[in-house]
Amino acid sequence: MTELAVHRTAIPGLLVIDLDVRGDNRGWFKENWQRAKLTALGLPDFGPVQNNVSYNAAAGVTRGVHAEPWDKLVSVATGRIFGAWVDLRPGETFGAVVTREIGPETAVYVPRGVGNAFQTLEPGTAYSYLVNDHWSLAAKDSYTFVNAADETLAIDWPIPLDRCELSDADKAHPRLADAVPMRPRPTLIVGAGGQLGTALRAALPDAVAVGRAELDLADPASVAAFDFAPFGVVVNAAAHTKVDAAETADGRRDAWAANVTGVAALVRAAAEHRFTLVQISSDYVFDGTTELHPEDEPFSPLGVYGQTKAAGDALVATLPRHYIVRTSWVIGEGHNFVRTMASLADRGIEPGVVDDQFGRLTFTDDLAAGIVHLVAGGVPFGTYNLSSDGPVQTWADIAREVFAARGRPANVVTGVTSEAYGAGKSLAPRPRHSALALDKIIATGFRPRSGPERLREYLARL
Known part of the structure; x- marks a missing residue:
């Protein structure tokens, strides 16, 4: 059992949450999003409206780095991942990187404009993200990206990317020098x-x-x-x-x-x-x-x-x-x-x-x-x-x-x-x-x- 806690990171607004996971001989249980408790600890009351789950059959599947025009709470339902987050908002922290290995005991609050990526470390990993806007095809026009292999980011991926499964789109994303910062909401x-x-x-x-x-x-x-x-x-x-x-x-x-x-x-x-x-x-x-x-x-x-x-x-x-x-x-x-x-x-x-x-x-x-x-x-x-x-x-x-x-x-x-x-x-x-x-x-x-x-x-x- 872990005490519920919220921690700041080097990226403003990116928060790491220690979740209270309780287990017995049947398995475990956790409250992945508990509004009253988490907002009392400093998590924004971000108003989620949609929950998505990404299932990854093999270890080494790598997704990212995508920044979407909404806030989200990411977590793992089963398995483990190596997560990487890159600040793609204009300002002094543009390009700042935070990495962390997480399992079911951890969640991460990702504010709008912070790029999110992960690599699965175990087969059968289910990755969940709770977002505060409805996904639409039109919304993809306002995404911004950076290449996960960018040398300036220096992300220390546990499994080298040349041995991983990445989409063609992720491989083609720009380096940080060419990435378009996500503009704040007007x-x-x-x-x-x-x-x-x-x-x-x-x-x-x-x-x-x-x-x-x-x-x-x-x-x-x-x-x-x-x-x-x-x-x-x-x-x-x-x-x-x-x-x-x-x-x-x-x-x-x-x-x-x-x-x-x-x-x-x-x-x-x-x-x-x-x-x-x-x-x-x-x-x-x-x-x-x-x-x-x-x-x-x-x-x-x-x-x-x-x-x-x-x-x-x-x-x-x-x-x-x-x-x-x-x-x-x-x-x-x-x-x-x-x-x-x-x-x-x-x-x-x-x-x-x-x-x-x-x-x-x-x-x-x-x-x-x-x-x-x-x-x-x-x-x-x-x-x-x-x-x-x-x-x-x-x-x-x-x-x-x-x-x-x-x-x-x-x-x-x-x-x-x-x-x-x-x-x-x-x-x-x-x-x-x-x-x-x-x-x-x-x-x-x-x-x-x-x-x-x-x-x-x-x-x-x-």
């Missing part, structure tokens, strides 16, 4: 036409970016028809953000369709295709009675928009692989508060601006940079606040800074209460305090910049 940006979507396209130039014409979250048929299978990360920058319109009968339905029903469809797709879902959240999920909102503050939305965003967050949080990025007072390319104030200043208008709502601006290029940091940096999944740092301000404070930057006296901006500003208007309720605590994301190594400093830079480009 990122999908949903809502690419908005302020944040524009910044994300700049921050992630290799991502696939789609607007509402290609993927409309408010339309179930559009979501059902979209192929999410190729993607490793999906960033949802799409939302119904018309806060005041959401309080109307039609607007309420539109907000729920895009922000809840559409997000629920993304959550189902993420569970099925195992991609990481990045969801953009809002300060509107809170009622604003707390001056500084931590990530774990209970939801308390005041209006329909906030209610739908809170419901979407709750759905996304059910996924094991998710980031909820909560932000506030977003400023980017397109119509926004800062551009409006700059236009008023340039036209000589002296506005009344709300001075009893408190928060910080968030600039979309900073927000996009923070999202890239979370996804690419191996940061633990969960919810993260992300806005500019620096002093908490009112809308009137920010308007005065804009006016001063445009060469107008700051004191021509008059502060008004929310109640006075909303008199005679159909406005949604807004949180009084929108500032977000930033300690959690700062602890990951991402330091948001000062809001007033970023505002000056933004205005200089207008």
Whole structure:
């Protein structure tokens, strides 16, 4: 009997598992894949959907080195093999090799893009592999290979390859110098036409970016028809953000369709295709009675928009692989508060601006940079606040800074209460305090910049 254990190797993500094999006079028994126990020990919850078995009649049968576009758990049902794994993903460990002799007492988790090969050491060896995608003929177009006899790999095969049984295809595979690295699964940006979507396209130039014409979250048929299978990360920058319109009968339905029903469809797709879902959240999920909102503050939305965003967050949080990025007072390319104030200043208008709502601006290029940091940096999944740092301000404070930057006296901006500003208007309720605590994301190594400093830079480009 062996104690169940998971061991790292020189190839990132390639894990060796000591299985608990129990035997008696009848033979032996093992749990080849036990989700709860193995994930608790650090094995990814990789969602297997197909089990394949390769039977090999003779010793010396050699198969590989193939890297497929899925993760797999390999093991031996009977007999013994010499296994060889080669990292065929782009990066510093491209070409790294791990070898090991394994029998029924061992399994190996092989992540996507790591080449897998084995040589049978005993007749009648049955080799099993559990994979998290369905094999198809079309999928073979995305395989990558390296020749098992490549001298640079220096795999010490127990039985020399010239005495082994190999397929003609395996003999013809390229040397490492000519092998094509397996590209990582691409990122999908949903809502690419908005302020944040524009910044994300700049921050992630290799991502696939789609607007509402290609993927409309408010339309179930559009979501059902979209192929999410190729993607490793999906960033949802799409939302119904018309806060005041959401309080109307039609607007309420539109907000729920895009922000809840559409997000629920993304959550189902993420569970099925195992991609990481990045969801953009809002300060509107809170009622604003707390001056500084931590990530774990209970939801308390005041209006329909906030209610739908809170419901979407709750759905996304059910996924094991998710980031909820909560932000506030977003400023980017397109119509926004800062551009409006700059236009008023340039036209000589002296506005009344709300001075009893408190928060910080968030600039979309900073927000996009923070999202890239979370996804690419191996940061633990969960919810993260992300806005500019620096002093908490009112809308009137920010308007005065804009006016001063445009060469107008700051004191021509008059502060008004929310109640006075909303008199005679159909406005949604807004949180009084929108500032977000930033300690959690700062602890990951991402330091948001000062809001007033970023505002000056933004205005200089207008």
